[in-house]
Amino acid sequence: GFNFTGADAFAGADVSAIVLEIPSADLGGQSVGIWARTVVDGMQADRMGRPAINTALIPSGMKDAFNAGAPANDQAEFADEVSATITALSNAENAAALTSVLLPDVLTIDVTNANGFLNGRGLADDVIDAELQLLSAGAVTGDGVAGNDVAFRAAFPYLAPAHQVPEPTTAMWALLAAWRLGWRRSRRM
Template identity: 45%
Template sequence: MSVLMNKTLQQEDRFGLPAIATVFIPTTLKDAYNLGSPSGDVANFKSLIVAKLMAFGQDAASANALASALAPDIQPVDLSQPSAFLNGRKPADDVITGELHLIFGSNAALNDDHVDANDVPFLATFPYLAGPHVQ
């Protein structure tokens, strides 16, 4: 129940790592994915991730290993390790290029989105993210 609207809220979307659902989950399953819980990701979606990775050229063992890192779709954080992609992340981390490197390896034509920085500088203090674009 929302304290602001006197309405029951419904989950509409979820992600731990950006673009995982966009790349690996078929449109016909996006609602089921978005309404689901990460605890069901391995059983319900890992095989789809493996199949897509193999379609992108990875061998079965590599595809399975990477799919195991991507499902469940969560943002793991180990405070004993440095913050970086796949262990938390900093706002300026280029996670899409990082994900493309995982998927396509050394294929320079496919492993970089060529967006290297935010278009507006991040803040030095909380909330750290740049303000919204307002027209």
């Protein structure tokens, strides 16, 4: 049972983004797969291709290994778990069809096809609704969140302007320091 309230947990939050504008012709008609990673203190702490793959499809006990890995290894290391998760959300036939599409976890761009989720991603694409429909074989059509809380810009880089950042407090700095210390310890174990 999915039970969505329509509350946007990300409303008022900002993202860090690297925005590239590359003419399709420069890709030479090739399909490309793009992913990014976050490195902290010389160690890969996170990676992202498509939205919500790790969040929704990788079991809790494997998330750190997934974050530290590379897409080239996704099929060998995580396909069974991803398939089992999709099967639990819908059925085995849907899982068989989707696992090889969603792994490796890269944002694919094929300039010979129309853009939009699963082929690149438009800013206004509701990728969570699209993924919910895919993963549930159409049983769930959306999460009830209508769209971004701030309008996108009409010109490059197109992203909405940042929200006003509150002044950091001593408590915020203490929480950040405690989190970072705990993260370093967990990565060394």
